[in-house]
Amino acid sequence: MTIEIRPITRAEAKDYLRVLPWANGLPQEEPEPSAWYAGRAANPPQRKATPEQLDRYADELLTDWFRPQAAFVDGKIAGGSAIVSVDLTLPGGRQVPMGGVTSTGVLPTYRRRGLLRKVMAAMLDDCRERGEFLAGLSASEATIYGRYGFAPATFQHRWEVRRTDVAFRTPFTDPGTLDVVDGASAAAIWPVLHEQVRAVRVGEVSPLPGKWSGLADGGLPADGRGPAHHLIHRDAGGQVDGAAIFRLPWSPDPDYAGELQVDAFEALNHDAYRALWDYCSISTSPNEWWRHGGRWMSRCAGC
Template sequence: MIDVRPPLVDEMPAYYRALPYATGMPQWEPADAAWHGGLGPWPPQRTPPTAARLAEMAAADTEDGNFHPMGAFVDGACAGASAMLSFEIRVPGGGSVRLGGVTATGVVPTYRRRGLLRGMMQAMFDAALERGEPLAGLSASEGGIYGRYGFSPATYRVRWELARHEAVLKPAAPDPGSLELVDAEAAKRVWPEVHAAVRLRRVGELTAQPGRWDRLTDEADGANGPLKYLVHRNRNGEADGIANFRLPWSAEAATAGTLVVEALEAENPAAYRALWSLLVDFDLTKTVVAAPRPRDEPLRWMFANPRAMRITRQSESLWIRLLDLPAALSARAYGAPGELTFRIEGDRMCPGNNGTWRLQAGGTSAACAPAPSGAAADLDLSIQALGSLYLGGMSAHHFADAGDITEHRDGAVDRLARMFRTDPEPHNSFVF
C-alpha cells in the first residue's frame, strides 16, 4: 500500500534516509556546475549524517514553520521524501509573490517507477495552494525530470573567469566609500541587510531563510582555504556591499593563483564597482573565477575590453511552475500595456489552470480572469512555457519555435513577448 503524507515526528529519521545526501547516493548530475567556482568537482562527497545528527535535524525542521516535508510510504516504510520551503519571490513591477520551493527530493532506488515522486509532487502542490502559494519553484538536479510536473527554467546562472592582466576597468568617478576586510561574525551581520536591500530591486530574488548565513566561518576548508569577507561602506559608514572569496591552494600551475568569488552583492553601482575593482586586481593572483553570477553581469561593461570576461559554464537556475494561474499573473506588472486571451490545456496536476483566460495589463496593475464564454484565444501555450515566461527572462518567440506556444491571431506572440519581458534579466543569488 502506498501512502503519501507528511511524516510524523518519530518518522523523520527514516524520512531523511530516503534522501540522497543522507545515504551517500548521487544527488546531482555528474557535470561541471555553473554555480561552483572552486578548483575541484561539485558536489563534494559528504559523510552521511549520524543518527544523532538526524535527530538534531528533525528537531530543527519540526519547529520550522516554513519547512513542509512530504513522504511516500510503502507498506509503512518511507520510500520517498521531498519538502517545500515557503519563500517570497520578487516579480516584475516590484511586488512579491509567495512561492513553495521544492527541495531535498529522493526516492529509494528499489522503489522507483511506482509513481512515488508524482504522488509527493501532487500532495505538495495541493498543500501549497491551501497555504496561499500560487507559485512553486525548484533547482533541478537533473534536467529531464521536472518538466513532466509542469516546471520550466525561468532564470540562469553562470560561471565566468578572467585573467587579471586583462581586467582593466574604464575610468570612473572616485569611490565615495571605503572597503574593509572583516571576519565571519561581521559578515553574518552584514549579509542579511545587504541581501534584503538588493532583493527589493531584483526580479527573481528570494527571501532568505532564517539562519542562511549562520555557517560562515573563518576556518579553512581543506585545500580550498578559508573564506574571506570584503565589505563596502558608503560615505556614512553604512555597509552597502559584501563579497565572499577564497584563494585556494593548487598543486597545478594552470590553476595556481586563482581567486574564487563565491558571492557578491551590492546595493548600488558605486559599491558594486568598488568591490570588483579590488577582487579583479588582487595581489599575487593571476585568474579570477566567479560563480554563480547573473548571465547579464554588469561588470562586463565596466572593462575596457568586455571580452576579458569569459563565461565558462552556464545552466538554468530557478524552475518555475504556476499553481494558481490567475493569482500569479495578476500579481506581477507587465512591460507593455495590453490585453491577451490565451488557452491552457492538459494541466493534470493543477486542473484549475486549464481553460481560456483573459489577461489585461495597464501600468502597474493587471488582472487575469476566465475569458467570456465563447471568446476566441489569441494563442495556446503550455503551463511549462508560462512558467518560463513568468519572471520575464525568457523569449516567447523561442517557445513558439519549439511548439510550446501556438499563435491563432497574427501578432499575438509579439504582444506576449512585449508584455512579459523584463530588463535586466531576473536572477536569484541562491537556490534551495
C-alpha cells in the first residue's frame, strides 16, 4: 500500500469531495444533538451531493482561503481535510491569523490506518509556513482531535426550555425597537453587525466568503425546518445593535407544534440581548418550547 499526502489539483476536486460526509451523505455527528444545531434530530439529515452540486463545489473549492490536503492510497483519494484562513479576536481586541480546520473525512474502508494523522500534520505544517500560529475548529466529533494536539478552547451550549418555566428575573423596559425584516434587509445588516461584534468578542472569527449570501432568498433548509425569519433590534438612536434568525417548523407531534428554533443571534449590548430573547420567548404559544442551537456557523466551511 502506497500512501501519499499532498494538496489536490482541480481535476481531483470532485474525488476529494466524495470522501467528505457532508457531500457523500454519511453521518458525521456524535449521537447527541450538536450544540450549534437548533433542530431536534440527533444526527441532522444528510443528503448526498448531486453531480451538479459536486461540479459547483469543485469550482469553488480551490481558492486562496480554502486549502485542502488529501490522503492518496495507491493513487486513490481515501481521506482529506482542509484549512480555511480566518482572523481570530484575542483579549484586548487584537486579531491574529488562524487556520480553521474543516471538511474532514476518511472513507470507512480506509480508517484506522493513520491517514488523518498524516493529513493533519501536513495542514499544520502549511499553517506554520503561512504565519498562522493558531489552529482551531468546531468539532462535530470532539473525541477525534485531542490526539492531534487540540484541546477545548471554548464551549457551546444547547438550551431547550419550556416558556412557562422561565422568566426574566427583573422587569425590563426596552429603550430601543424590534422589527421583523425580509431576507434582503437581513443580508445587508448581518455583515456590518458581525464585524462590530467580532471586534469586541474574544474568540470570534472573521466570516468566510459567501457567509451571508444565502440570507436574501430565505429558502427552506435541507432538513425541512421551515423558512427563516429575521429579527433585528435598533437602539434609541435607530442604529442596529442586535439581530436573530429563527424558524417555526411545522411538526405532526403536538408536543413540538409551535416550537421556535434560533439559528443565529448577535447582540452588541445587554439591552439588545434581552429584547431579542424576550421576543423569542413570547413568539410561540404558551405551552411550547424554544431552542437555541449555539453559535451560528457554516456547516461545511465553518471552523
